[in-house]
Amino acid sequence: xxxxxxxxxxxxxxxxxxxxxxxxxxxxxxxxxxxxxxxxxxxxxxxxxxxxxxxxxxxxxxxxxxxxxxxxxxxxxxxxxxxxxxxxxxxxxxxxxxxxxxxxxxxxxxxxxxxxxxxxxxxxxxxxxxxxxxxxxxxxxxxxxxxxxxxxxxxxxxxxxxxxxxxxxxxxxxxxxxxxxxxxxxxxxxxxxxxxxxxxxx
Numbered sequence: 001x002x003x004x005x006x007x008x009x010x011x012x013x014x015x016x017x018x019x020x021x022x023x024x025x026x027x028x029x030x031x032x033x034x035x036x037x038x039x040x041x042x043x044x045x046x047x048x049x050x051x052x053x054x055x056x057x058x059x060x061x062x063x064x065x066x067x068x069x070x071x072x073x074x075x076x077x078x079x080x081x082x083x084x085x086x087x088x089x090x091x092x093x094x095x096x097x098x099x100x101x102x103x104x105x106x107x108x109x110x111x112x113x114x115x116x117x118x119x120x121x122x123x124x125x126x127x128x129x130x131x132x133x134x135x136x137x138x139x140x141x142x143x144x145x146x147x148x149x150x151x152x153x154x155x156x157x158x159x160x161x162x163x164x165x166x167x168x169x170x171x172x173x174x175x176x177x178x179x180x181x182x183x184x185x186x187x188x189x190x191x192x193x194x195x196x197x198x199x200x201x202x
Contacts, residue, residue, distance in 0.1 A: 011060050022060045024050040029071050034114020038068055038125050065125065072122045072129040075115050076136065082108045087144070094148030095201055098141075099194030102170050106186040109178025116179055138163045145201070154201050162201070169193060 013019045028050035032041045043064050047057050061067040086104040090097040109115060122130035138160065145158035156162075170193075177189050 013060065018059075021050075021052055021056055024052055025057060025060065025067070026071055026074050029067050030075065030112070030114050030118065033068065033071065033121070034117050037117065038064075038121050043067075068118075068122070069126040069129050071118060072126050072133060075112070075118060076129075076133040078112075079105060079108055079115070079137075080140070094144060094151070094153045095197050096194065097144070098166060098197055099190045102173065102193055103186050103190035105170055106174055106178050106189060109174035110182060110186070113179045116175060134167070137167055141166050156201055158201070166197070169196075 013022050025046065028046045029041075032046045032049055036045075041064070043057055044054065046064075046067070047054050057067075061070065083101045083104045086100050087097055090100050092100075119130065119133060122133070142158060142160060142163035145154065145162060148154050149156075149158055173189060173193060177184050177186060
């Protein structure tokens, strides 16, 4: 079961123009927080980067803290949305699908390196959203593993430990080959990691 959001700091835009403005602020915040961190970033610098008026910021966000919380939720959702179509389109078994999901995440991490700094800071700036990010990710992995077990694809009964282990592997592979290294073939990284899952779960 996924963890419900404990707060709704985002005011939902009513128009397409409003949605574009809000998206611009979130994207600018991701770049700003990713470069400078939460404490050294300012609302003014974010709005300048976004190319929007200061008043527009307060149309959608109550404070810098509210924006940060919204950004953590947004980036968590973007990771989910990056991986979901890959899983839906995958034609192989469940273990192979986890490898495809890992590769999709690695590509996201390489394109959005700022996610690591933002999620790390969220532990202290937005702890409830930080916790929800990880618990919801684990819940999705465990649900996939349990479904695979029910289809007879796994030799072991999956538990929360399995799901956390897979997520932990993915997070650190993303750090190494998404953030630190921009040249290694991500398909090979995912295939190597997936071989561990095949041996352990298949």
